[in-house]
Amino acid sequence: MTDAAVVGLDAPTPGARRALPVRRALMVPVALLLFVLVWEGYKAIGPADGGTIFGWKLIPRSNDRAMPHIVDMLRRFGRPEVRGANERTVLAVVIAATWYSLRLALLGFVLGVGTGLLLAMVMARFNLARRAVLPYLVVSQTVPLIALAPITVSWGGKLHLFGFDFQKWMSAAVLSAFLAFFPISVGALRGFASPKDSSLELLESYAASWWQGFRKLRFPSAVPYLVPALKLAASLAVVGVVVSEISIGLSSGIGRLIISYYQDGTSDPAKVFTAVIGAVALGLVMAGLVAGIDRFLTRNRPVEAGA
C-alpha cells in the first residue's frame, strides 16, 4: 500500500476548490439584468394605480411616480440636482453622499468588530465576565436605534476628550458600531468555545498559556463562526449609519439624501431612486469587502457543505 494510493489522485487542491472566478463575476450582471427585467416587466403589465385583493391594497402601483423607468433613473443621474440651476449633477451628489456614508460605515464596522472581538475574548477568558456581560449585550440590542441616536449626540456634545470635540458624525459611527458588534461578539464567543476537548487537552499537555491557546487554537477555531458574523456586522453597520444619519440629522450622508430627495418625490420620482441606488451601492461595497475578508480567512481550509 503506497501513500499515493491512500491519499487518492482526486484529493482536492486549494485553488481548485472554489467555483470558477469568471462564473462568479458573471453572477452580478446577470442578477442586475434579472432585476431590471422584473421591474420593467411588472411596470408593463401591472395596474397603474395598484389593486385590491379582498379589500386589501396589496397590488403595488406601477405608474411613473411609484415605479419610474430604470432608464429615467439613470438619466436623472446626469442632470443637475435642482432643475435649471447650473450646479452639480445628481451623480456627483449621490457619489459624494455615498462616499461619506461609506467611510462612516467602515469606521463603525471596524469599531464594532474590534469591540465585539474584545468582548468575546474577555467573556471566553473569564466565566464571571460572561455571566455578567452577556445578558446586557442581548438587552442592548432591544433598544431602538432611533431612541439611542439623539442621546449619543447630546452626551457626545458634552465630551471633550484629548482636546477633540465630539462631532455629530462620530455619533453615527458609534451607533453603527453599536449594531455591528453584537453578531461578532456572540459568534466569536461561540467560536472561541468550539475547540474539542482533546485539542484543549493537547495544549494543556504542552503547558501552553491561555494566550498561546487563544492564538494557536481558539481564534483559528472561531473563523468558521466569524465569517457569517462579519456578513451580518457589515450590513448592520450600513443600517446603523443610514438610520442614525436620518435620526440625528447628519446632512452629508446618503441616509439624509434619501429623505431630502423623497420630499421632491411627487414632482421628480426618479430622483428618489438615484439616492436609493447609492444606498444599495454602499451595501454592495461593504458586502464585497466582507467577501474579501472571508476569502482571506478561509484560504487553505476545506470547503464546508453549503458554504
Added chain:
Amino acid sequence: MTAASVEAVSVGKVFNVGTRKQVDALVDVSLTIQPGEFVSLIGPSGCGKSTLLRVFADLLEPTSGTLSINGKSPRQARLDQDYGMAFQQAGLFDWRNVSKNIELPLEIRGWDAAKRRARSQEMLELVKLSDFAAHMPWQLSGGMQQRVAIARALAAHPPLLLMDEPFGALDEMTREHMQAELLGICAATSTTVVFVTHSIPEAVYLSDRVVVMSPRPGRITTIIDVGLGTGRNDDTREASEFYGKITEVREALRGAEFGVGARGIEDR
C-alpha cells in the same frame, strides 16, 4: 540507575467527591514503568484506563497516592514537556499544514523558525511522510493523519509517549500497518510508551507488558509479561506464542469481570 518513566504508588482518583454522584474511577493503582518499556492498559469501558493516562499526563490530579514521571512531579514533567500525547482522533489543526502541525509543540516552547523546520523535517522522515509536508490535514487519509499526530507528539523528543486508543478509528489493515510503524519509531527513538487500547491483539503485539484493568472501582487486576521480543513482524501475528498470550489476556479480562464476558473488548 535512571528514574523510572512512571512510578505510581497506590494512586486513586475519585470524581465528584462528597456528592451523590461520587465515582471511584481509580483505586490503589501501583505501577512502575521503566525507560524504553512499552506498556498497554486494557480493560472494558469504565475501567479507568483513560483516566489513569490523564493522571500520568497531569491533566487530572490524583486524589490519593504518589506519582512521579521521569523522577519529577507530574506537574513539573508537564511543564518540561517530558511527554507527548496522541488521541483517538488525530486532532490535527485544519488551518495548519502537516509541517506546521508538527511544529506546534515547538512553537509553544518558543523554538525559532529554522530549528522548528529542521525538526519537523526530521519527524516527517521518521513517520515516512516527507512528501506531504505542505499538505493540509484534510487531504490525508486517517492513517496518515494519525502518523502526523504521532510525529507531533514526538517532535520535542519527549522520553515518554502517552497514547489514548490512537488507532481506534482506523480500519484493520491500516491499524496493523500503523502498529508495526509505531514499534519501529519507538525502537528508533527509545521512547517509553503507555498505550490505552480496547483491542487484545493490539495490546499483545505492541507491548512488553499488558496491564489488565477492571471497572467499578477502576483498578489493576493483572499484569501480563508478553515478551515477544524485538523482532516482531507480520509472522508474529500468526505465531502460537502470540495466540497463547492473547488467550492469557482474554482470560485475565474475563476473570476481572467475574466470569461475565468482558464488555467493550474487541476480540479481533
